[in-house]
Amino acid sequence: MMNKYEVVFIGRPDAGEEIIKGVIQRVRETVENLNGQVIKVEEWGKRRLAYPIKKYSDGYYVFVETSSNSQASKEVERILRLHEDVIRYQTIKKVEEKVVHKIKKAISQAKETNQ
Numbered sequence: 001m002m003n004k005y006e007v008v009f010i011g012r013p014d015a016g017e018e019i020i021k022g023v024i025q026r027v028r029e030t031v032e033n034l035n036g037q038v039i040k041v042e043e044w045g046k047r048r049l050a051y052p053i054k055k056y057s058d059g060y061y062v063f064v065e066t067s068s069n070s071q072a073s074k075e076v077e078r079i080l081r082l083h084e085d086v087i088r089y090q091t092i093k094k095v096e097e098k099v100v101h102k103i104k105k106a107i108s109q110a111k112e113t114n115q
Helices: 017-033 070-082 097-114
Strands: 003-011 037-053 056-068 086-093
Touching (some): 003 037, 003 070, 056 086
Antiparallel strands (some): 003 056, 037 056
């Protein structure tokens, strides 16, 4: 089953542009090799961090949206964790609107029956 995931990772600020492009390409290849699809890649660029991470006060932000299975998502996280130029990453599984609507409807019905 294909799910939508959003991955944001922060690269070292002193890493060159070719290194960041290499990490993005590695993520793309991993997702596609595991029958997934990269929907969107946004390079947000170098920004100030809210607090220092591994003694860095700046970082290079990259956003990747994918449609893949959970195995591909776990493999992307493994790659980012092991890459020395990535100082932080986070993956979020997106919930579809239909599911959110069903949950809200069930909650409102439960409230009505309890009153």
